Amino acid sequence: MIPIEFFLMFSAILFVIGIYGIMAKNNAIVVLMCIELVLNAANINLVAFAAYNGDIMGQVFVVFTVAVAACEVAVGIAILLNAYKMKKTTVIDDLTELRW
Amino acid sequence: MFIEYTWLIPVIPLIFFVIIGLTGNKTPKEGGLIAIIGALASFVLSVLVVYEFLTGPAYNGGVGYVTDAVTWFSIPGGFTLTLGYYVDGLTCVMLMFSSLISLLIFIYSIGYMHDQGKRSRRYFAEVSLFLAGMLGLIISNNYLMTFVFWEIMGLCSYLLIGFWSFRHPEGDAASDNAASAAKKAFIVTRLGDVSFMGGLFVLLYAFQSLDYVNLFDPAAIAAVDTNLIVLATLLLFGGAIGKSAQFPLQDWLPDAMAGPTTVSALIHAATMVKAGVYLVARSYPLFVQSADVMLLVGLIGGITAILAASMALNNMNIKKVLAYSTISQLGYMIMALGAGGYMMAIGMKEGNAALIAAGAAGYTAGVFHMFNHAFFKALLFLGSGSVIHSCGTEDMREMGGLGKKMKWTSITMLIGSMSIAGFPFFSGFWSKDLVLESVMKASEYGPEGYIFMIIWILGVVTAFMTAFYMFRMWYMTFAGPKGHATEHSHGESPSTMTVPLMLLSIFAFGSGFLILFGLDGIITISPDSITGAFIVGMHEGHGAVHYIEELFTNPYTYLTIVLALLGIYIAYLMYSKFSVNPGKFNKEGESRLYKALEKRWWFPQLYDWISWKFGYGIAKGVDYFDRNVIDGTVNGLSGSVVGSGESAKYVQTGNVGNYASIVMIGVAAVFVAALVLIYYMGGM
Numbered sequence A: 001m002i003p004i005e006f007f008l009m010f011s012a013i014l015f016v017i018g019i020y021g022i023m024a025k026n027n028a029i030v031v032l033m034c035i036e037l038v039l040n041a042a043n044i045n046l047v048a049f050a051a052y053n054g055d056i057m058g059q060v061f062v063v064f065t066v067a068v069a070a071c072e073v074a075v076g077i078a079i080l081l082n083a084y085k086m087k088k089t090t091v092i093d094d095l096t097e098l099r100w
Numbered sequence B: 001m002f003i004e005y006t007w008l009i010p011v012i013p014l015i016f017f018v019i020i021g022l023t024g025n026k027t028p029k030e031g032g033l034i035a036i037i038g039a040l041a042s043f044v045l046s047v048l049v050v051y052e053f054l055t056g057p058a059y060n061g062g063v064g065y066v067t068d069a070v071t072w073f074s075i076p077g078g079f080t081l082t083l084g085y086y087v088d089g090l091t092c093v094m095l096m097f098s099s100l101i102s103l104l105i106f107i108y109s110i111g112y113m114h115d116q117g118k119r120s121r122r123y124f125a126e127v128s129l130f131l132a133g134m135l136g137l138i139i140s141n142n143y144l145m146t147f148v149f150w151e152i153m154g155l156c157s158y159l160l161i162g163f164w165s166f167r168h169p170e171g172d173a174a175s176d177n178a179a180s181a182a183k184k185a186f187i188v189t190r191l192g193d194v195s196f197m198g199g200l201f202v203l204l205y206a207f208q209s210l211d212y213v214n215l216f217d218p219a220a221i222a223a224v225d226t227n228l229i230v231l232a233t234l235l236l237f238g239g240a241i242g243k244s245a246q247f248p249l250q251d252w253l254p255d256a257m258a259g260p261t262t263v264s265a266l267i268h269a270a271t272m273v274k275a276g277v278y279l280v281a282r283s284y285p286l287f288v289q290s291a292d293v294m295l296l297v298g299l300i301g302g303i304t305a306i307l308a309a310s311m312a313l314n315n316m317n318i319k320k321v322l323a324y325s326t327i328s329q330l331g332y333m334i335m336a337l338g339a340g341g342y343m344m345a346i347g348m349k350e351g352n353a354a355l356i357a358a359g360a361a362g363y364t365a366g367v368f369h370m371f372n373h374a375f376f377k378a379l380l381f382l383g384s385g386s387v388i389h390s391c392g393t394e395d396m397r398e399m400g401g402l403g404k405k406m407k408w409t410s411i412t413m414l415i416g417s418m419s420i421a422g423f424p425f426f427s428g429f430w431s432k433d434l435v436l437e438s439v440m441k442a443s444e445y446g447p448e449g450y451i452f453m454i455i456w457i458l459g460v461v462t463a464f465m466t467a468f469y470m471f472r473m474w475y476m477t478f479a480g481p482k483g484h485a486t487e488h489s490h491g492e493s494p495s496t497m498t499v500p501l502m503l504l505s506i507f508a509f510g511s512g513f514l515i516l517f518g519l520d521g522i523i524t525i526s527p528d529s530i531t532g533a534f535i536v537g538m539h540e541g542h543g544a545v546h547y548i549e550e551l552f553t554n555p556y557t558y559l560t561i562v563l564a565l566l567g568i569y570i571a572y573l574m575y576s577k578f579s580v581n582p583g584k585f586n587k588e589g590e591s592r593l594y595k596a597l598e599k600r601w602w603f604p605q606l607y608d609w610i611s612w613k614f615g616y617g618i619a620k621g622v623d624y625f626d627r628n629v630i631d632g633t634v635n636g637l638s639g640s641v642v643g644s645g646e647s648a649k650y651v652q653t654g655n656v657g658n659y660a661s662i663v664m665i666g667v668a669a670v671f672v673a674a675l676v677l678i679y680y681m682g683g684m
Helices: A004-024 A028-053 A057-087 B008-026 B028-055 B089-112 B119-139 B143-164 B178-207 B218-223 B226-243 B252-258 B261-270 B273-282 B291-312 B318-350 B353-391 B407-421 B427-442 B449-478 B495-517 B543-552 B555-577 B592-598 B600-651 B656-681
Strands: B066-075 B079-087 B525-527 B534-536
Touching (some): A028 A057, B008 B028, B008 B119, B028 B119, B079 B143, B089 B119, B089 B273, B119 B143, B119 B261, B143 B178, B143 B261, B143 B273, B226 B273, B226 B291, B252 B261, B261 B318, B261 B353, B273 B353, B353 B407, B353 B427, B353 B495, B353 B525, B407 B449, B407 B495, B407 B555, B427 B495, B427 B543, B427 B555, B495 B543, B592 B600
Antiparallel strands (some): B525 B534
16 A cells, blocks of 8 residues: 555645646636646545545545536636636736736 | 692793793784783782791791602612702792782783784793793702702893894994893803802702702701801802802893893893892801801992992993893892891801891891892883883983873883882882891991991992982983984883883882881791791781881981982982083093993903903813814824725735735745644644
């Protein structure tokens, strides 16, 4: 059996990559993808702990998370499409209308 | 039988006030008839109550008063305040003349106010309330109730003096228009009212009660610190100074002449200004605890008497002359009460029964003068109202020669003038000489007695001045050549006005004789020989022989008679025969004294100065505090919120990446903090 540290390490790397992408990337599509990365990092943790503890609850939870993530991406891309219609761009630095 | 219904006496006019106020225009004479019925009902009930009281057991050998009360409200801590009536000799006399004179004035008002149309509803409603205030004050059984009715009268005087508030004939000063005069009357008397209220607080603190029965109980008085009583009486006297227009708050009364003349008559004769004198007379058991307080009372009375009389000497306004004479006569009453109380206070300290009796005579003189003054002053004011009604002016220079056109008015006014001047056997003569005699007697006792000698001299000079200015008024109005206004006058007033004048002139002549038939037995005060409780009345009158003997064996009586006749004669020479030119004595109105009198000894200026310096100064200070401290706190608070928001808003860049970064930094910070916490708690 693969030790749990491997899973945790893997999910941490995935998480950090996602965070880096959210913070540093300028393209909204990429940012959305990075959010998916962060979510999946969490999912891996859940699945790993579920397997490790012999408890099905973690896996059930992941199914819900995947469903929520799908919805979230749908909404996110819809917003982006509308933003693109208005501004003809998906560059985050240019989408700064909602501010002081 | 009737005495249980004493409480109805003020309630009747009060109800009629509401009725007239609501439906007056639909009733005959715009509510005038209802007002008269109310006053008549009060008068009849007063007569019945007085008769029953004076023939009842309480007065003949009992405690000397009848009182009953219901609880009004209680304050935790043992204070119970009541509503009720208190009938004794003083109440009886006050009830009689207040209700009778008010009734006559109301009847007279029908004629006087006939051209006021719808506005007379307001007038009749307010005078009914005024009467309710005075009658309520008279029958009150405690100081709080007295104070309530006292304030009702203050309100009514404000409303009635300002009856013609829409007239602005000359300017904004109080002497120029009714609205300002009403305001001045209200504010100046308010100074006294505040003092009165302070007195109530002191009394409540000292006695735990405000009921007369508890306050006048000698055991209760003995148990209380004398200094507290002195403080309370001084404060109560402050109230009397305001209401009865005594020095230094006398200046509102002349300006109050801006109201209708009937209102002046009501204020001066039957209600309002009598309330202050009544308060002193009513509180006598407390006042006589200190001779010094009584000395002050007498001194204020003396100063007021001469000050007001001097200002009447050269006034050209018929009503203002009468107003000053009222102030001056009120000074006499206060003077007599002060002198009597002074002797009584010393007598009680020394256990000298003769001195206490002399003090009681002073009290009698004061109350008796109030009684007589009510009649002749009501007569004089109503007479002057009749003249003004006919001529349309108040300036005596434009009158003159009215005697032929207004026979009844001139005759009745002559009776009133002779009465106030102290012409022998007219009512003013009896009481004025009793007042002066009491003051004279007071000067013989105590270390400060010489002050009463000064007051006596002031009083005698005032008597001379009174005779002069009253007859100056009479001659200027009714004698001499016909003036400008006389030519255009309407002649004699209608009978609703002349009949009350005739009735009042009978009283103005004859009310003085009542003292020869035992009235003094009712309006005297004396400590009971066993219990020490003060009892008003319950004495056999001294009778005619005593008073005639006392007055006519006293050389000073002849002095005042001679001075009064001299004053009348000088007025005759100056204003009827014109053989002496009054201008000779005042450099044709240019002398300094004449100007001082014309400017009322600069009292209006003094009031203005005080108001500007103190009132306006305090107002400015309060304004500064409000604008800077209170507003500053509020504005500073909101400003700091706005400012911090202003500086913090730049965090909202609109860039999603920035937001994400901040969230991450926050999460990282929380995570690190949690780790540190766990490490230090010794976990893991």
